[in-house]
Amino acid sequence: MSTIWDVAKLAGVSKSTVSRVINNGSCSPEAKKAVLDAIEKLNYQPSYFAKNIRTQKSMSIALVIPDISNLFYTELFKTVQEVAYAHQYMVILCDTQHNSDYEIKYVKQLINRKVDGLIYGTYKMDAKTQSFFVSLSESLPIVFIDYAYKRYENISIVATEGYQSTSEAVKFLYDKGRRHIAYINFSRDVEVTQLRYQGYIKGLEDCGLAYSSNVVYFPSSRKKMDGISIGYHGARKLLSRNQKIDAIMTAADQIAIGVNKYLKEQKIRIPDDISLVGFDNNAICEIIEPTLTTIAQPINSIGTTAMQILINKIKGIDNPEQRIFMKGNLIQRNST
């Protein structure tokens, strides 16, 4: 590997001049040409480490998320990577496996590696972790992509607004003639989806329907269940209560998949007997049968916007924190 010294010698100038040419400092056209030629000839690339020991910039950002197999995050990664790469950043993906300890360990490692910023999404509620990230945000550019962080001020956040869109989906079911709308949620410590749940309650109210805890299911926080299991067990539980139910709304597509599975096993027809609505608009919505009506999160917009804000924060532009809440969009398919 050739160094800046080799370039300087070949071009007949000093290291400083070479550095200036690279970093767009002022120099004469002749010097510039000579340096550029030398760089070309030697196939010179500045050393990543040497450069960053001075600048303290790593040209890396991290995407810290709970689970890359969740299709929402898979898509998000792809978008983030694309924008990042266009701006010469590399992205370090950290899958924290829903584990707060991992989150903090990873982030400490990332700080040591001087990541220029990070995009952080989770969906567990854990006061200690939340305040860790919020206060970290004062010293490191962070964009939160989690609606639950809405309560904190002075942080930048891009997320799908779950309240309004869920309440509108209730209205949609109402207009389809459904009057007994159930809801299956993640456990109460998954904070993002609690706002979707609030939207459900608001929607019932708007339609003049009574709320009943008999048609609502939350798994216990202690049990570690994935979305599909929650949906499966939730549907079973709800139907075992002998309540009239003609629609089930869920806090996530994964949950709806589990519900779908249980209903089919019981020969309950979707949507004839029970309508089903998810949240996210994962690729699976088109694959399962019947295809799943869902509230789509605008993942690409979230990713692009979050990256744009992050890059601005890193560059020190646009200092005031940005708070952007995107609207969920009801995608109607065959399950309603």
Place this chain on the structure above:
Amino acid sequence: MSTIWDVAKLAGVSKSTVSRVINNGSCSPEAKKAVLDAIEKLNYQPSYFAKNIRTQKSMSIALVIPDISNLFYTELFKTVQEVAYAHQYMVILCDTQHNSDYEIKYVKQLINRKVDGLIYGTYKMDAKTQSFFVSLSESLPIVFIDYAYKRYENISIVATEGYQSTSEAVKFLYDKGRRHIAYINFSRDVEVTQLRYQGYIKGLEDCGLAYSSNVVYFPSSRKKMDGISIGYHGARKLLSRNQKIDAIMTAADQIAIGVNKYLKEQKIRIPDDISLVGFDNNAICEIIEPTLTTIAQPINSIGTTAMQILINKIKGIDNPEQRIFMKGNLIQRNST
């Protein structure tokens, strides 16, 4: 951030001694204790850049893959990350979007960042890219996770053997009474799956069944189709030829999903009229209906083994290249 200097001053020793303590050089117990205490007190962490400018090690590895939304790679990432993290490596994920130009661009960037090694998977056949990676492998530790690279010597490779396992699956269908077994593959430039296809032919032979190109479908290389579309169009094409078909094998679960979709639209019963077999054992196999019989790749073993080999290569242990081909495992579900 405190530096090695601060530690040295607080411990009353020189920088050199501090460095030695950290890197297990020889020193007196007293010195060691003083330094450790100082490190503790100052919450000192060696600077990542300063350290690596000397050692030329980044403690990062890269996972270069064509598409993170392919569940095979999603799972692989999780396994690789886990092993990497346990050995203090961070992983840089590069989703190349099936694009050879991106692959090479990414890798040049990675080289500049001095990644200690990389795990490389693709599935396109492209002589130029292949030889790029093979010859890169001489100067940088690489583990290939692609069966297609089998032909190159002096490289390390961990992959699922597709030939034998596919031929055994043919035998399985034969034993179930199927005599008209069709095959749907990716286009011919997707090299990994061509060996699965060869296994299909071998399987027919073993069972004394005649091969017929009338029941085989390859999409054209030029059309950019995802797996699901290939399956959907492939099934339509095959069935339009008025050949007798009582089973369809596919080179990937994604393809089988498309086949499943088309057959259901045509009211063709699975498995009563046509059996269906995938390859990979994605999570979706359990979700679609009927659940999908498939040849499982041992993803976790592949990931763990690949990482172990990579780490050994990085550390200079186990120099002879390793070539490990794992057996695919037929998982029987309701589609057969």
Place this chain on the structure above:
DNA sequence: TTGAAAGCGTTACCAA
């Protein structure tokens, strides 16, 4: 066992 000092390859300051 220890410390001084010379690098590693950059950037950034300051004079010229």
Place this chain on the structure above:
DNA sequence: TTGGTAACGCTTTCAA
């Protein structure tokens, strides 16, 4: 516009 030189924070000789 230039070049010399001092950092940046570490590792690694080399003497002591």
